[in-house]
Amino acid sequence: MNQEIEALIELQKLDISIDGLKNKAKEIPLCIEKTKTDFATKNTNLENLKQELSEVQLDKKQKELDLHTKEEERKKHQSELNKVKKNDQYFALQNEINQLGKDISVIEDGILNMMDAAENVNTKIKQEQEVLKQEEGKLGQEIDRLNGELAAINNSITAQEAQRREIAAKIPPDSLHLYERIRKSKKGLAVAEVKKNNSCGGCHMTLPPQVVNEVRKLERLVVCESCSRILFWKGE
Numbered sequence: 001m002n003q004e005i006e007a008l009i010e011l012q013k014l015d016i017s018i019d020g021l022k023n024k025a026k027e028i029p030l031c032i033e034k035t036k037t038d039f040a041t042k043n044t045n046l047e048n049l050k051q052e053l054s055e056v057q058l059d060k061k062q063k064e065l066d067l068h069t070k071e072e073e074r075k076k077h078q079s080e081l082n083k084v085k086k087n088d089q090y091f092a093l094q095n096e097i098n099q100l101g102k103d104i105s106v107i108e109d110g111i112l113n114m115m116d117a118a119e120n121v122n123t124k125i126k127q128e129q130e131v132l133k134q135e136e137g138k139l140g141q142e143i144d145r146l147n148g149e150l151a152a153i154n155n156s157i158t159a160q161e162a163q164r165r166e167i168a169a170k171i172p173p174d175s176l177h178l179y180e181r182i183r184k185s186k187k188g189l190a191v192a193e194v195k196k197n198n199s200c201g202g203c204h205m206t207l208p209p210q211v212v213n214e215v216r217k218l219e220r221l222v223v224c225e226s227c228s229r230i231l232f233w234k235g236e
């Protein structure tokens with residue numbers, strides 16, 4: 001009986017350990033997903049910068065078109081200057097040409113600003129790409145590490161399950177069946193220690209003295225009357 005109860009305690013230790021390992025194994029794929037999602041968020045910074053650059057370039061192109069239009073207009077007016085006869089027409093044209101010249105210089109300044117802006121964004125893009133490259137390396141390492149951890153956990157589960165089979169084989173089928181049934185209904189703890197104050201280590205109810213005596217005698221498996229767990233006495 002002593003060996004049987006010891007085997008049941010050992011079985012329970014393994015079952016608790018295997019449950020813990022299985023829970024850990026379940027968490028790892030979630031960790032991997034989260035690591036990937038975090039990386040994808042960092043990637044959006046780069047996408048935003050690329051978007052910004054294409055907007056600046058579009059803006060610059062529009063300004064270059066405006067510049068071309070105004071320059072053509074100015075050329076046209078300049079050639080007209082030679083053909084006008086009247087002074088007021090001449091001055092009107094001259095005014096228009098001056099105004100066009102001012103517009104052109106404003107547009108040219110704008111284009112220069114756009115070029116500066118594009119250069120700035122480009123620099124940021126290069127920096128971000130560098131950061132991402134490093135992050136990608138780290139991501140790969142982290143995923144490798146997590147997969148390694150998962151493989152190690154799975155190995156431990158296999159080893160402990162083999163150990164469990166060995167121990168279970170030593171327990172009489174009836175007792176093993178009782179253990180399995182209680183374990184299922186009690187979410188894990190099927191074997192409970194009788195505490196020093198004669199209470200059940202599973203449900204904490206005080207056990208009648210004759211029950212405690214029976215547990216100590218080790219003649220048969222004794223269960224707690226209130227929670228049905230198999231009781232054992234650890235000894236003084």
Ligand SMILES: [Zn+2]
Nearest residue numbers: 200203224227
């Ligand atoms: Zn109990």
